[in-house]
Amino acid sequence: MTARADDSRLSTVALPRRREAGTPYRIAVVCLGNICRSPIGEVVLSDKLDRAGLADEVEVVSAGTGDWHVGKPMDRRAAGVLAAHGYDPDHHRAKQFESSWFDGYDLILAMDAANLREISTLDPVEESTHEPGRLRMFRDFDPAAEDGDRDIPDPYFGGNEGFDSVLAMVERTASAIVESFVVRAEAR
Ligand code: 4NP
Numbered sequence: 001m002t003a004r005a006d007d008s009r010l011s012t013v014a015l016p017r018r019r020e021a022g023t024p025y026r027i028a029v030v031c032l033g034n035i036c037r038s039p040i041g042e043v044v045l046s047d048k049l050d051r052a053g054l055a056d057e058v059e060v061v062s063a064g065t066g067d068w069h070v071g072k073p074m075d076r077r078a079a080g081v082l083a084a085h086g087y088d089p090d091h092h093r094a095k096q097f098e099s100s101w102f103d104g105y106d107l108i109l110a111m112d113a114a115n116l117r118e119i120s121t122l123d124p125v126e127e128s129t130h131e132p133g134r135l136r137m138f139r140d141f142d143p144a145a146e147d148g149d150r151d152i153p154d155p156y157f158g159g160n161e162g163f164d165s166v167l168a169m170v171e172r173t174a175s176a177i178v179e180s181f182v183v184r185a186e187a188r
Contacts, residue, residue: 013140015180016131018106025058025181028101029138030119031111034064034094037152037166038111039074041138043087044167045174052178054185063097065118070094075156081163099124102134109138112151141180142173 018025029041042062049058064070072094073079079089099122101108110116119135120127127135137150152169155162 013136013180014133015184016107016133019103019131024056025107026105027058027060027107027109027177028097028105029060029062029109029111030065030097031062031115031152032064032066032154033069033075033156034062034066034096035069035072035075036078036156036163037154037170038062038064039089039092039094040078040082040163040166040170041109041111041152041174043082043089043092044170045177047087048174048178049181052182054178054181058181061095062092063095063101065097065115065122067096070096077155077160077163078166081160081167085167097122102130106131106134108135110135111138112154113137139169139173141176142169143176144172 015025027045029038029045031038031041039062042060046055046060049055049060074089074092074094079092082089097119102123102125108119110119116135116137123130123135139145139150139152142150152166153162155166
């Protein structure tokens with residue numbers, strides 16, 4: 001089946017090509033501490049891929065640019081909002097993003113512009129030598145994002161409502177990312 005040019009489900013953001021044929025497509029979701037936003041991104045995106053039957057084809061991990069929380073579970077407020085919406089938050093352990101991930105992942109998604117800048121500084125090679133779009137903002141895929149509104153705001157120093165808002169942005173964006181894989185599979 002070929003995807004139609006007027007298919008309203010088509011994401012306007014193209015997925016970068018897989019680095020290596022025959023391997024799972026690998027996505028890294030990256031924030032600052034890897035205890036709030038990117039773990040929520042990892043859990044929600046993995047859950048939606050699983051429900052779409054794509055768990056074997058697409059792998060998702062998360063990391064932080066900082067090392068303060070390495071080895072720790074996610075923030076209890078992040079775990080709370082995930083559990084309240086039926087997701088399992090209990091397997092997370094924080095990791096730090098490493099330069100080598102530029103070579104090991106097909107798509108690296110930053111939660112805010114500062115994360116994106118920090119990740120860029122860790123790129124071991126010229127950005128232009130990568131597959132176009134390998135590093136971009138998570139919310140580039142958000143169908144409700146406006147120009148200049150691509151950040152998932154850091155909820156760490158705020159209250160619980162910040163985590164509800166992160167989950168809502170992540171859920172609709174993750175659905176759009178999964179849809180991009182479904183449309184791509186149908187077009188093959
Ligand atoms: P995250 O939130 O980047 O969404 O995981 C933060 C977690 C911890 C800190 C900052 C942001 N911190 O400064 O420890």
